[in-house]
Amino acid sequence: MVATLPDLLRLVVVPVFAWAAIRDVRTRRLPNRLWPPLYLFGALLLVWEIVTIWPLGGFVEMRFLVRVAISLLFVAPLGYAFWYLGAFGGADAKAMIALAVLFPTFPAYDLAGVTLPLVDTQLGVFSLTILTNTVLLGLAYPVGLAVFNLVRGEASRLMFFARPVATDSLPDRHGRLFEDPDGPTRNGLDLDALRMYLRWRGRTLADVRADPDDLRDPASVGETFAPTDGGTRVGPRTDGGRAVDDAPTDGGRAVDDAPTDGGRAVDDAPTDGGRAVDDAAPDGGHAADAETDSDADRESDDPWAAERFLDEIDHGAYGTDAATLREGLDVVAREDRVLVSPGMPFVVPMAVGLVASLTYGDALFAALGALGLV
Numbered sequence: 001m002v003a004t005l006p007d008l009l010r011l012v013v014v015p016v017f018a019w020a021a022i023r024d025v026r027t028r029r030l031p032n033r034l035w036p037p038l039y040l041f042g043a044l045l046l047v048w049e050i051v052t053i054w055p056l057g058g059f060v061e062m063r064f065l066v067r068v069a070i071s072l073l074f075v076a077p078l079g080y081a082f083w084y085l086g087a088f089g090g091a092d093a094k095a096m097i098a099l100a101v102l103f104p105t106f107p108a109y110d111l112a113g114v115t116l117p118l119v120d121t122q123l124g125v126f127s128l129t130i131l132t133n134t135v136l137l138g139l140a141y142p143v144g145l146a147v148f149n150l151v152r153g154e155a156s157r158l159m160f161f162a163r164p165v166a167t168d169s170l171p172d173r174h175g176r177l178f179e180d181p182d183g184p185t186r187n188g189l190d191l192d193a194l195r196m197y198l199r200w201r202g203r204t205l206a207d208v209r210a211d212p213d214d215l216r217d218p219a220s221v222g223e224t225f226a227p228t229d230g231g232t233r234v235g236p237r238t239d240g241g242r243a244v245d246d247a248p249t250d251g252g253r254a255v256d257d258a259p260t261d262g263g264r265a266v267d268d269a270p271t272d273g274g275r276a277v278d279d280a281a282p283d284g285g286h287a288a289d290a291e292t293d294s295d296a297d298r299e300s301d302d303p304w305a306a307e308r309f310l311d312e313i314d315h316g317a318y319g320t321d322a323a324t325l326r327e328g329l330d331v332v333a334r335e336d337r338v339l340v341s342p343g344m345p346f347v348v349p350m351a352v353g354l355v356a357s358l359t360y361g362d363a364l365f366a367a368l369g370a371l372g373l374v
Helices: 005-010 013-027 032-053 059-084 090-102 126-139 141-151 167-172 191-201 205-210 212-216 293-301 303-312 322-334 347-359 363-370
Strands: 109-111 114-116 163-166 337-341
Touching (some): 013 032, 059 090, 090 347, 126 347, 167 191, 167 337, 191 303, 205 212
Antiparallel strands (some): 109 114, 163 337
């Protein structure tokens, strides 16, 4: 293979993005420490190339600087803008910024008499080519989801957006519910937020499904725990999996130390449908301190203690509001199968788009050229 040394070094990024894509699929989490070395690496390669072509007086040199400027001042901020508007996750935006720094201009690799990429563009901004290829690949995802649903015999008008899964499998899934108590919706409960809520309460999804009427009462919330970030591989887990980290992070009990009678300590176990033993009246009737009207109002105003959960955690729950949380809990408590939109981490098509760009080139430019539009 024949190429400039900076372009050859840029190929080191390909396995890094492949690893990031695999990890993103498995965990929907990428470490922040991944990106600064890539930014620095790209910046050093740019400095290397500028020093190589110095002085910058000719047309070729100025064209190179213009392409670099477009990549750094347009494509990179575009990643931040997509994140700000909610179209990207934080890792997606950081990955796009990294590609803008690493690949501002088209590389050239001579391999067995063939120069890759095969399709160049007139603009010549390679990070923009990676972005357009990534978007085209991302648009193919709903088609793949529909095919998957058809193969499983799940044909419906929603098969491009979601697929039915067993409710009991939700603790190990990513995405969001595609339904609420009124039917299909694009704004269902994020499954990471569901896990955060369960961990905060020290409960499992099985608990919610076994006794929804009791757990819907906000007074049933006793000791609470750190919610983590809702990741499937982040402990402590109280959503159907083994506790990863048994040490309590907020002064409370470790998850494995939780009582086996559903969550309350034995001394607090209710004898009459919700009140503690010490509060039970001697004759089996109501406790002396009867529930006040304010308590009843609080229970009716905050089913599942959703508002309390969102007030107590020190960060958001992926944009979830109390109403969405309540509706999602009502659905998972009642239904044995639910619609889930699995979503696709944008880093995955970005990694594939990078490889496609390095080999084939710009698919959109090729298509427009075939139509005689460029």
